[in-house]
Amino acid sequence: MDGQTMLFSVKCRVDLHRKHFPNGATSAEIKLLDDVQEVISWAYQAGREAEGVVSPQDSSNNASLGYVIMAAERVGLKQVQIYQMVQWLHRLFDEITLEEAAEHYMQSDY
Numbered sequence: 158m159d160g161q162t163m164l165f166s167v168k169c170r171v172d173l174h175r176k177h178f179p180n181g182a183t184s185a186e187i188k189l190l191d192d193v194q195e196v197i198s199w200a201y202q203a204g205r206e207a208e209g210v211v212s213p214q215d216s217s218n219n220a221s222l223g224y225v226i227m228a229a230e231r232v233g234l235k236q237v238q239i240y241q242m243v244q245w246l247h248r249l250f251d252e253i254t255l256e257e258a259a260e261h262y263m264q265s266d267y
Contacts, residue, residue, distance in 0.1 A: 160218045160247055166198040167240055218250050
């Protein structure tokens with residue numbers, strides 16, 4: 158799933174959650190939202206592919222987002238924190254070149 162698709166499906170999920178479960182959702186309702194988000198992602202991605210708008214850079218960004226999301230989930234970040242991180246990553250993908258990001262990583266303590 159590319160980053161644009163991920164962002165779109167997460168936004169749809171959050172909107173649906175706020176609209177239909179303003180007082181919180183049960184575990185069954187959360188599972189329903191998971192399923193709906195998956196279908197939205199699939200449909201949105203299929204539409205983008207049909208229009209030919211998925212590029213190799215999107216694929217690279219998608220892989221990066223996947224790694225970051227998996228790491229965030231494994232260290233126990235909350236869904237809202239992961240969502241905010243994904244939003245920032247989308248901005249950085251647009252603002253920072255691959256070379257700048259690589260250089261930043263090489264100069265970091267991580």
